Amino acid sequence: MDSAALLDLLGNDNRRRILRLLARRPCYVTEISEQLSVSPKAVIDHLRKLEDAGLVESRVDDQRRKYFSIARNVRLEVTVSPHGFGAKSAYPASANLDLGRCRHLSVEIERSRSLPEVETNGGGTAGSAGDAGTVEGDGDAGDGGDAAGLASELDHLRDLRRELSMAQRWVQGRIEDVYDRIEDGVETDDRVDHRLYADVLIALDDGATTIPEIARSVSAPPGMVETALAGLECADLVRRDEDRWTLR
Incomplete structure (x- = not known):
């Protein structure tokens, strides 16, 4: 479902209350009322709108x-910051999802009773410096064939979800910090979206060198990209060699 439509749908307090009630058990209209x-x-x-959206049946x-x-x-994520607004919705992935595609995060499933812990490459927790996370936990606490095993597995997965949420908050904080550092170092132009400066740096790091290439990469007009490059050059973050640009 489109995240904007989902946000609009859940903006109504009574619809949220209905979902909260239905999350506990199925109900008749009279019970909800x-x-x-x-x-x-x-x-x-309200139920008709929720049913049309596929949230209730x-x-x-x-x-x-x-x-x-x-x-x-359904999982809905919303990010609001001085550097942007974004919302995305997704359905839970299959248990067979290939986590190998997560280049910066690894989930190691071990037969241990220890609680999941989010660690960074630097050895700290999600609240300390580091570039990528490692999540170690017990996603297979039992064989899944008995009540104790199922309860243990669910308990550990809930802990893992909580740790991942902490890691997401840490990553978002780091992103905002980098944006702020770029803004502090560059004399920004009011005609240019402040996020463009960071996007241009990323495009250069990805291999784009000319203004047309950078413009295609960041989906911005060449003139605006040129203005952003001029500001980055004044901040001594990029250098120009004829018609090619590179990071310093």
């Missing part, structure tokens, strides 16, 4: 009464 003190007509309208019981439940797992 009574527990939330919302008219049945309004509840039906309805079934009919033996007495032909319709009840509603959460239809699927």
Whole structure:
């Protein structure tokens, strides 16, 4: 589902309350209406919108009464900062997802009773300096065939989710810090989006050397890229050799 549409849908407090209630157990319209003190007509309208979006689904019981439940797992992430706004939604990945594609993060599943711990390459926790994370945890605490094994596995996966959330916050903090350092070092031009300076540096690091190449990489007009390069050159972050630009 489109993240913007999902944000708009969840912007209503009563719809969030309905989802919170349905996350505990399936409910009839009358139950939702009574527990939330919302008219049945309004509840039906909210449920229709949630059902159209694929977030809830309805079934009919033996007495032909319709009840509603959460239809699927959806993850919504929102980032708001002085350097940008972004939202993305995703469905949980399959357990067979190839984590080898995560170049900066590794998840090591071990048969141990220790809680997951997020570590950086520098040996610190997610709140200290480092470039990439390593998550060590017990994703296979039991054989999955007994209650104790399932409970242990779920407990460890919840801990892993919490540690990953901490790591995400740390990464976002580092991103904002780098943006701030670039802005502090460059005399920015009001005509240029301040994020463009960072994007131009990334494009140069990826191998782009000419203004047309950089413009294509950052999806910006060549004139704006040229202005950004001039500011970066004054800050002694890039150098020009005829029509080619490189990082210093």
